[in-house]
Amino acid sequence: MDMVMNTSHALAQYKQVNVQTSVMDASPHKLITLLIDGFIERVTQAKAALNAQKIEAKGERISKAIQILSGLRGALDFEKGGELASNLDGLYDYMARRLFTANANNDLDMLDEVIGLMRTVKEGWDGIKEQSAGQGA
Template identity: 50%
Template sequence: MSPYSAAARQYQQVNVQSSIVDASPHRLIQMLFEGALERIAQAKGAMLRSDIALKGELIGKAIKIIQGLQGSLNDTDGGELAANLDQIYDYVIRTMIQANRQDKPELLDECGRLLAEIKSAWDQIADASPTL
């Protein structure tokens, strides 16, 4: 790795960390969706290249992010919406595990579509709204 690559990676980490510190709860959820969608796309690329180790690592990271989204649900105030999202997140996690085991990129596409739909709805919510 060149010194420039190391410096760029370090700058990126500082930039991400400062973005997290300055972000509202609404923006943090958006960032989680963005991270999950990015990891799913990267995992699909690794899968198509037959890079088994990277595919597994990226799917694992995406699952952890989705579990974070799942853990952020407010079961008390979120009602039926929170329960439905919990079921969708559970489905996405199980489908990603299946995609990893069976090497099926179309299953990753399905997971990405579901999360993108939820993210799109979340993006339309005003920043001042309470977290679900």
């Protein structure tokens, strides 16, 4: 049992170091990608927790997803991004409000809605990277 505990602890530490290294080495585009992926993962985990009737875990995952949205909103550059940045800010605000409501009402459909919205954002964000790579940037 002691070996299993030590192995689990070591694996958790490795994952933490791996995440920290990924963040430290990431470009600004990659950082946003990591946030978007983390958001989708947390909301998916919240859905699984809700399905398993693990209400506390559901609330924790939704809270983390809302924190990620806050980080995404903070990264918006309204000067350079103009209307797009403003639209994303509004969308992120809407998603946060939907997550609050989904949490209070244990609503799987709302969780699915915000996952779908963020997947659409991710597709657009991934397209920006592909487009800039195709231009030699």
